[in-house]
Amino acid sequence: MNKEEILAHLPYSKPFLFVDELLHIDENGSSGTFNFDKDLDFYKGHFKDHPVTPGVILTETMAQIGLVCLGIYLTGSAEGGVPGHVMLTSTAIDFMKPVFPGEKVKVIAEKVYFRFKKLNCTVQMLNEQHEVVCKGTIAGMVTNKMNA
Amino acid sequence: MDRADLIERLTPIIATYAQDKDAVASINETTDFIKDLRINSANLVDVILDVEEEFDIEIDNLSMERMLNVTAAIEIIEDKLKTK
Numbered sequence: 001m002n003k004e005e006i007l008a009h010l011p012y013s014k015p016f017l018f019v020d021e022l023l024h025i026d027e028n029g030s031s032g033t034f035n036f037d038k039d040l041d042f043y044k045g046h047f048k049d050h051p052v053t054p055g056v057i058l059t060e061t062m063a064q065i066g067l068v069c070l071g072i073y074l075t076g077s078a079e080g081g082v083p084g085h086v087m088l089t090s091t092a093i094d095f096m097k098p099v100f101p102g103e104k105v106k107v108i109a110e111k112v113y114f115r116f117k118k119l120n121c122t123v124q125m126l127n128e129q130h131e132v133v134c135k136g137t138i139a140g141m142v143t144n145k146m147n148a
Numbered sequence: 149m150d151r152a153d154l155i156e157r158l159t160p161i162i163a164t165y166a167q168d169k170d171a172v173a174s175i176n177e178t179t180d181f182i183k184d185l186r187i188n189s190a191n192l193v194d195v196i197l198d199v200e201e202e203f204d205i206e207i208d209n210l211s212m213e214r215m216l217n218v219t220a221a222i223e224i225i226e227d228k229l230k231t232k
Contacts, residue, residue, distance in 0.1 A: 089190035116212050118193040141190050 001076040001083065009072050009083045010064070011146070015041060018061040025073050029110040029121070032065040038101035053099040055134070059091055062123040063138050066109025071119050071142040074111075084142040086119065093136035097127065104128055109138075117142050149229070151177070154222050161198045165191035180217045192216075205229060 001009075003022040010019060022032040036053055043051035068086045076083035099105060105125050112120040119142055124135035155175065163172045167186035171179060181187045187195065196207050196215060205228035207215070215221050 089188070113197070116193045116196065116209065118190055139190060 001073050005076070006069050006072050006083075009076065010068065011085065012064065016060075018057070018064045019069065022065070022069060023106070025069060027074065027077075027111070029108070030066055030070045030073070031106065031108045032069065033104060033106050034061050034065070035104040036099060036101060040101070043101050051101045053101075053103075055093070055095050058095070058099060058105075058125060058134050059093050059138070061105065062093070062107050062109070062125055062134070062136075063088055063091070063140070065107040066121045066123040067119060067138050067140050070109060070111060070121065071140065074114055074119065075142055082144060084144055085146045086140045086142050088138070088140045089118070090139045091136065093123075093134055093138075095134045097131055097133040099125075099127065099133055105133065112137070114142075149226075151222055154225060155218065157202060158199070158218065158221060158225075161195055161202060162187070164198070165195055175218065177219045177222065178217070181221075182216060199225065203229060205232060 003025060006025065007019065007022060010017065018034050019032055020034050022030065024031045042054060042057065046052060046054045071086040072083045075081050105127055107123060107125050109121045109123045112122060118139060120137065120139040122137050125133050127133050159175055162185060165187050166172045168184065171184045179185065181192060196212055200207055203225055205225065207224065211224045215224055
């Protein structure tokens with residue numbers, strides 16, 4: 001599968017799509033970018049008068065670029081394979097720096113293992129100053145059916 | 149290695165992922181990973197990966213699919229140790 005095909009298979013749309021561009025993908029990992037538009041709805045409430053990107057959204061962004069794109073690639077590129085759905089099963093993330101409205105981030109994910117349908121990745125997110133804003137591990141089950 | 153020894157080595161692995169800690173305390177050959185210990189499917193994979201490491205064996209897909217209780221786990225481990 002190429003990068004365009006993977007993006008086309010993502011099951012998200014605005015306002016919950018957090019992948020703009022896939023920079024690289026192979027069987028060992030993926031990287032991509034997302035620009036946090038300053039008009040995204042959650043900035044109105046997180047926090048009142050002090051918009052900062054919520055940690056859960058940073059986690060989701062790392063999951064979409066890392067785990068989900070890679071899961072689709074690994075299943076869709078297998079011989080006779082069908083691009084799967086990825087169900088998030090665990091996250092362990094440390095947050096180092098805030099991400100403000102309008103910032104563009106880059107996510108780099110590396111596969112730890114993909115066995116028995118479970119994909120486990122280490123992920124990190126960098127800001128435009130190449131500083132690590134958050135990092136950790138994310139895992140999910142890659143299935144044929146949504147919500148299986 | 150007899151079955152009691154195997155269960156003793158299995159227990160700490162299982163305890164890491166089990167939701168029901170009382171069921172871990174009373175673990176025996178009839179204990180079911182999902183029904184009794186309430187281990188979810190993602191953590192079931194972790195149990196199997198940890199078992200591979202602990203016993204230095206490789207578990208194939210077919211074995212993985214039937215490794216749902218302590219008895220099946222013991223049988224699979226014994227079998228893989230024999231053919232190592």
